[in-house]
Amino acid sequence: MLVLAGVYLAVARLGLSLSTVGGNVSPVWPPTGVALAALILRGPLLWPGIFIGAFLATASTGVPLSVALGVAAGNTLATVLGAALTRRLRMGSDLSRIRDVVVLCVGAGAVCTGVSSLVGPLCLLLGGALPWELLGRAVWVWWVGDLMGVLVVAPPLLLLSRPTWPHRLGEAVALAGLTTVLGASVFLFRNAQPGFAHAASFLLFPMSAMAALRFGPRGAAAATLAISTVAIFGTVRGQGPFSSGNVAQDLLVLQLFVVVNAVTGQLLAAASEERRRAVEKLQLLATTVRGVHEGVFIAEVEGPGRLRTVFANEALSLLLGRPPEELVEQDPCKMYGEQDPRLCQRLNAALLAGESLCVEVTVPRKDGRLVSTEVLLSPVRATGGDVSHFVATHRDITATKELQARLVAAERVAAVGTLAAGVGHEINNPLAYLVLNLEAATRALSEGGMLGQRDAQSSVRGALEGAERIRLIVRDLQVFSRQGDQDRTLVDLNALVPPAVRIISHALRHRARLVEEFGPVPKVLGSEARLGQVLLNLLVNAMQAVPEGNPTLHEVRVRTSTDASGRARVDVVDTGMGISAQVMARIFEPFFTTKPTGEGTGLGLAICQQIVRTHGGELEVRSEEGKGSVFTVLLPAAPVQMEVPPRPVARGKPAVPSTGRRGRVLVVDDEPRLAQSMRLLLEPYHDVVMTTRGSEALALVSAGHRYDVILCDLQMPEVDGATLYRRLGVVAPELTRRMVFISGGAYTAETRDFIETVPNLVLEKPVRPEVLMASVDAALDTLAAQDEEDGPVVARAGGARH
CATH class of the missing domain: 3.30.565.10 (Histidine kinase-like ATPase, C-terminal domain)
Structure with a gap:
């Protein structure tokens, strides 16, 4: 606190040396910037140091103590309000955001300094230290001086409180030297041509801009401080483009140049920092999306319900077994293949409404294998506008689904x-x-x-x-x-x-x-x-x-x-x-x-x-x-309340043939006792051949034997019922229509698929005798009807009809 009071007093004495109104009001007032930076960095409890420094500085000018106390109170209140406002609005002390620069310049600078610029001149007026006719000018000059202190002095103190060496040290030294030389050449030499000098002063703006773009807020603050110091020093000495012989007027005009240069540099530096952070975040996001284990694609909305993929990461390429170039520029809906119509309706509704959607989708790979994925579809809206893109993440849940099935x-x-x-x-x-x-x-x-x-x-x-x-x-x-x-x-x-x-x-x-x-x-x-x-x-x-x-x-x-x-x-x-x-x-x-x-x-x-x-x-x-x-x-109730037609099964017929036709029946079942039971049941009415292996059945057919009906078990070792059906389709296709399958339960996915797709009759074990007899009769009736349609010719091979 005492250090702050001493620094404030020393800097105030420097500012008072440039006073232009009544010996107490200066257009150059760096103590305000020092006080504001101290309160922002160290907290509001240091305000007594500001009050003591301001009181001593004002009292040293010979004004009454009551006036000094009022001026000190006004200066302290202005900086406390400025610091409180910056904290309230969460201003970052690194000034790396445009909003931070605006809060500092407008809030703490233009607004809060208005308190001291009103309180100070009024105290001087009431104490007899300032004539009435100079009150308006004193308020104006006081406000300009405080604003200059906030814009020129506060930023370097805020940014250089934690000094770090720039990455491009050589470039920084060269730019600082060039700025100093150019500033000295403009403000420290009297020029016979004022117009040329004014034009030359604009060369300092590119230097400040370069410092802001290359070195951020620190570079902008340092360049502003250097240019302002040289400009004030030269103007006070009557040199530079703003010198006209009236120092008071010249300093006021100079402050416009300083303020524009400081604000422009800080805003440009903040914009550059925001852009740099945005680019870093974008690069980080792109790197993350490319390296994430979940498949991601980004699709652009080209019209109602129409999308075009603009990005697909490597994980999605591996998930689908397709190179990224096959996915980009395509309609992403095509990658889902044929799905449940209700799922397609939900997807289309989400696209039209621009809403998020999380669904489970089975995605076909290029090699034909199906992969279960959980898809999260999220819309991306332009600022205040419609949905411009959709982002979809695909999480492979194939293993999870298998685990759930096991559970x-x-x-x-x-x-x-x-x-x-x-x-x-x-x-x-x-x-x-x-x-x-x-x-x-x-x-x-x-x-x-x-x-x-x-x-x-x-x-x-x-x-x-x-x-x-x-x-x-x-x-x-x-x-x-x-x-x-x-x-x-x-x-x-x-x-x-x-x-x-x-x-x-x-x-x-x-x-x-x-x-x-x-x-x-x-x-x-x-x-x-x-x-x-x-x-x-x-x-x-x-x-x-x-x-x-x-x-x-x-x-x-x-x-x-x-x-x-x-x-x-x-x-x-x-x-x-x-x-x-x-x-x-x-x-x-x-x-x-x-x-x-x-x-x-x-x-x-x-x-x-x-x-x-x-x-x-x-x-x-x-x-x-x-x-x-x-x-x-x-x-939920099914959309259509109708009966699903059951698979045709022979029912309720007596255990004796309904027709007098005697057929040739092949029984194939790996359970000998069951096969023998079926033979004993059918033998009084039909010629029955029995085998317990599918390979023996194939051998009989390959040897030229033909049968009117083949009763075949589905679950058998080596050659099961489905395999026998497929091989007969090559050796004797006409026999595949005469097969009646007997199932003790579909235990594999292949068997279930076969049962669902094969047109033949499938009987469930244990088969009732009358059902078995009726099924054989039905098969013989179907065969007889086909023979009548084909004509009276009946060929014989190995003593069997076909």
Whole structure:
């Protein structure tokens, strides 16, 4: 504080030596710049140092102490207000922004110095140190002097408070020397031609501009200080282009030159700094975008819904397997290939509305492989204008999707595994019934006679009933064990609930009553296996929420209905323990579980929510601790409520041929006992050839044997059903139409694709005898119809018709 007071006093004495009004008012007043810089750099608590320095400087001129106190108060108030304004407006002391220069020049310089330029002359007037007629001039000169101090002295102090050597030291020294020499030649020599001298003074502006452009605000401040010092020194001595013999007038005119030079230099330096930072940010952004691991493209909007790619980074090129030049100048929508129409509608709507969009898109690579990506499409708007560009980032989520599929499969297995004991009991009951009836039939047949035959027939019918019950249980399990079933079809939730209920019923009966309540519900577009998994998981969750011991006190209710907005609704209600508020906030978090170790994975509800959201729906929960919970699945209704035609399957025909035609049948199944059973069933009515390997079937056909019907298992080692179909298409194409496939479950993606695309009949194991017989009859009827269309010619090869 004392140092500031001493510096202020010394600089003020220098300014007072150039006073032009009453011996107390000077057009050159550097103390204001010193005081403002001190308060900005060191804080407002130094204001007493300014007050002391200003008081001593003013008192040294012989004015009364009261006048000195008033002048010191005005000078201090002006600088405190200027410093407060710069802090309030967050002015940077490095003056590297145009707004910083404006705040300094206009706010702290032009506005705040008006306080001291009014207070000071009025105090001198009231103290008798200034005549009334000089008041206006004194205010003007005082304000010009303070403004010069702010613009010329404050910037060098602010910028040189943390001195650093310039990177181009040699250039800086040369420019400083040239500026000094040019300034001295203009202001320190009397010229006989004033017009030439005025013109020469303009040569200093390029020097100041060069310093600002090459060395930023520091260079501009240093050049302004040097030029101003030389100009004031020369003008006071009566030299330079602004000298006219009247020093007071000359100094005022000179200040206009100084102010214009200082403001121009600082603004130019700030603009140069902002441009440099913008270029650095742009280069950093470009480098970052090029090196980022996510694929990025920038597209220019050429019209409504029309885009043109102007940039694509290396990551996007690697993701798509295409060089960048194939992506640039193209419509980016083409890279997405054929997508779901609803997705295309969302993309087009986002483009037309200029809105952001985050979607999952399957992108085809150049080699044909499909890559799952998460695309974030963001609009870029011109300043205050329309959308000019779109930026899209592509994140490869192929591995994430595979992991999610594995987690879904793991949770599905865990859910079914939780019910394994109950399912095993459900199978054991009809299995025991089946075994006992078969043993009874065996004994009855061994006894012989009409009575024994009747007892045997009754026991066989009982065995068939047990086998049918086992078949239904296996079919229900298949609904929840399909792998990778992502095909969307029309799903009737009223038909999907019973299999889930049947699977869980045995495990639940010891805890609570199970109530089914079906209402009108629209069909939804989705995956039957995935939605079935949601229902099963929610039922398992409800079962585990109900304590064991007294099933008459508890209830689990499954209710289907349609909500007010037309969505399909399924409620799973339990009267169990309920969920606390703390747990409720986390129930959908992956791996969060309140169950003991080994009894829960913490994935069930998280995966249920994921599956429901994938179907465009919502999973809601309401619960009250101690009173149970309600989980609600809401799914959007399918756009078209129509039945999907099922794959044609022969139904309800008796186990005897409907026609008298005897055909030649080839049975191909790797399970010998099953193949033998089919042979025994068909042999009384048809000529049957049996093989357990697809390669043997190919060998028979290659040897010239022909068959009217080929019953072929899909899942076989080495040559499976799909492979046999394709190879027969080369060796004997006419036989491919006569194949009837038998599937125990499509366990691979290739098999599922084959089933969906092949036009032939596909029977699900276990095949009922009458269905198998009817399927063979249907194939023979089709063959007969084709023979009639082709004509009466029937060729023979190896004793077989074809």
